Amino acid sequence: MQVTLENVTHTYQPGSPFQATAIRNVNLEIREGDFLALIGHTGSGKSTLAQHINGLLRPTEGRVLLDGKDIHQKGYDKKEVRRKVGLVFQYPEHQLFEETVAKDVAFGPKNLGLSPEEVSERVTEALRRVGLGDPALAEKSPFELSGGQMRRVAMAGVLAMRPQILVLDEPAAGLDPQSRREMLDMISDLHRQGTTVVMVSHAMDDVAHYATRAVVMEKGAIAMDGAPEEIFRHGEALEKMGLDVPSVCKLGMYLRENGLPFPQDAFREDQALSAILTLWKGGKRHGAQ
């Protein structure tokens, strides 16, 4: 399953005094198996782009293709898109509404017209996948749960549709460090089990640890697209766009400015550890001579 954005431009409220073009001429191919991080400053167009992937927004110009077929063409089954591409909004727990966790998760699959048995099977599976497999929990009101758990319930609701592509808008925003790690580990597991993931994120250390590909948006256009090690080589450029860089990149930038050969493509803690130890051992040998 592959999504292609072809020369996509999106203008909000065209023809009105509030007209605003959020993304312009975007070309992007989301490939099966990607864990794609969509990065950019607030207002860079990343959320607008994300909402095109499942057809929630319709391009003002250009096309969105799902496996080569234009999803906005007459006769194309929109429901099919929604089934295959799941979208998890920011703070999705604000959208919970049912009396019990199980009913909330069942809402989507029920609307697909599935049999009650199939619905219940999907609910159980989705709750297990988000780490809420305890049957007692399924009968609780979602509003009795902690913030982190509520977010998982909202995600289970999307997973119960069994999407092949999962688009998440800042899934870890507002969570404490441990819940954040648990949430990202869970998304990473889904990715390993075959779900294509597109994740909008501000947190560069998370992107460094989890993503296989990073797309940087600036002013409505794609400014960079590549593996995280390629993107994070351009620390200065990212900082100019108002973005953070992973702490290890910052360290690398400072060390290189001071003449130490810290590798350009090190951006995770484990890479920094071995790079610094190499420098240190090299320095000691040099000093002994």
Place this chain on the structure above:
Amino acid sequence: MPTPIISVDHVSFAYEEEAREAVRDVSLQLPRGSFHAILGQNGSGKSTLAKLINGLYLPTKGTVTVCGMDTADDRNTWEIRRRAGMVFQNPDNQLVATVVEEDVAFGLENIGVPTAEMPARIEKALRDVGMLEYAQRAPHTLSGGQKQRVAIAGVLAMQPEAIIFDESTAMLDPRGRKEVMEAVKQLNREQGITVLWITHFMEEAVHCDRVHIMHDGQIVLSGTPRDVFADPEQIRKYRLDAPPMARLAVQLREAGMPIRDGVLTAEEMTKEVLRLCR
């Protein structure tokens, strides 16, 4: 010893009678002009503590005093809230007026500041947070970081001695977080405003005078940032995480490299690596 601006003395608090205490036997003192941070995971009791300090909640046990006034005495309530202002998490829930300067005026009207005195106070407060040029703007046209700075100006106009920030950067993007953090540091440094900064972002606690870690309603660890982050393993037990450079320092030390104690930022790590490798 001079009276602390904020003093929390063996305070416990339960939301309902017989319910588990959300805050248990917490003691804390903020001297005038200090900048303290409280770190804790969601549900650790840190926001409850903030509300105890400005008198929104009253302790079930112990006493909270602000500028020497007991929060339990309801004659003090308004004076306490004026002297120890509070800035909350969601910028959209705090701004009430349709124009920025009117929003800052709102609090002044509530405490009965004479109209003639208002413009000067509003101007100063907006200038102090770098928002003076936005005085005539509608709040909804501002970014998250700008909205929070307007909320801070609203508190500042009341001429407080302390400000309590309850996760005031949690909903902002990195640029907004930096803007707000810089504005607050400057207020502390230049005007001596006492700051209590409640957060779960470790990197925001790095530059504070003192860090208190809350877990399960109690303060389990207090000290300078260097002391508190020296042991990343321990921090993890409280469902928090040490800053990346503190974790890296521990791993380098374990591998035999004599990195000095207390490295928290990329700048500090750079100095150490240069010292040892060049």
